[in-house]
């Protein structure tokens with residue numbers, strides 16, 4: 001904003017910015033944050049022009065004020081802005097569901113219906129089977145790590161374990177009730193509140209099934225129909241993973257005891273790393289690992305920054321985004337980059353066979369590493385791995 005001194009004098013700008021939305025009415029004289037520009041007869045700032053002298057938008061005049069906000073004509077004192085919502089408006093917002101079932105509507109939906117809805121309305125962001133997804137600007141939450149799970153799911157708020165399981169519905173959410181109303185209120189992201197109760201039941205059933213959660217000992221196969229009665233029997237694997245247990249008559253006591261132990265929050269010093277000395281005092285839930293296969297779309301590390309202008313291997317980037325998940329760690333039994341022996345052994349059968357195995361997939365190596373790369377790009381990544389394992 002470069003306004004000449006002269007002009008600055010002629011325009012008297014008063015900023016009445018009552019940004020303080022205090023919680024008590026007594027604090028608030030102004031009821032709405034409003035940018036008021038007085039002296040609107042000033043010729044250099046005519047109300048009927050779209051643009052102000054600084055190029056900014058000129059807003060409509062109401063009650064002798066230019067304002068970015070619509071002026072509320074009701075009494076301008078206290079917090080009496082707006083009007084009382086109607087009963088129906090209240091009802092439209094009051095959709096939360098409590099762990100005890102309060103607010104949970106009647107309805108039903110099958111896993112299969114949920115699967116179809118998910119494909120249609122959710123998978124573009126949350127990935128196949130909830131495996132998570134990447135958009136151009138952000139990463140969409142992973143909703144399931146499949147049959148995977150966890151030998152050690154922790155209260156990750158306190159002891160985030162980078163190698164530990166991801167926080168997804170099955171490993172982390174303590175209550176299924178949240179799942180119902182969250183989806184009902186907020187999803188699909190671009191069209192919240194567009195799903196009816198049956199659809200939400202179906203989606204919940206599907207998401208529970210891909211999270212390998214059973215209800216009353218029953219597996220959620222395609223035909224499984226989730227309804228209100230069954231919903232109330234869901235017990236989430238991490239129900240007790242949140243500590244301290246703050247509900248119930250012992251809540252306060254538990255919190256006190258928990259906070260009384262400095263191990264639980266980092267010995268009283270500010271800390272960003274390795275905060276907990278020794279074995280942390282956390283409750284872990286145990287679940288058998290069966291067929292652990294991490295989703296291929298999850299990359300935990302940022303790609304290495306390329307600092308020098310020296311030539312970069314054409315396969316490096318592909319490797320880092322699509323292959324390093326498995327080929328940089330021993331976890332999967334994938335030949336590591338840098339492991340000369342392992343790669344030499346693979347290459348005994350000739351490079352073409354190695355390419356072929358990679359493209360078609362072999363054992364725990366998914367076809368093309370689970371990507372849709374072209375053969376050519378895939379081979380570049382293979383070359384990169386081999387070149388760096390000599």
Ligand code: HEC
Nearest residue numbers: 118121122125126140141168169182183187188189190203
């Ligand atoms: C356009 C992308 C998009 C679509 C489509 C979409 N979501 Fe989401 N979803 C998101 C984003 C972004 C978040 C995180 C929102 C936040 O944290 O504020 C999210 C969060 C969630 C979460 C909470 C995850 C967590 O761990 O916190 C659930 C559950 C969920 N979505 C379910 C669904 C379901 C079911 C559908 C389909 C009916 C759906 N989403 C469709 C983008 C999307």
Ligand code: HEC
Nearest residue numbers: 322323326332333334354357358362363364365369381382
């Ligand atoms: C989900 C984990 C995973 C991802 C992602 C992955 N790989 Fe693999 N890859 C493996 C495993 C495990 C093996 C070892 C398979 C075996 O021999 O049992 C392997 C083996 C290979 C082999 C050797 C094939 C042979 O001759 O035996 C090549 C080549 C290969 N991967 C290339 C790639 C490339 C290139 C990418 C990225 C585009 C990639 N992989 C992504 C897990 C993965």
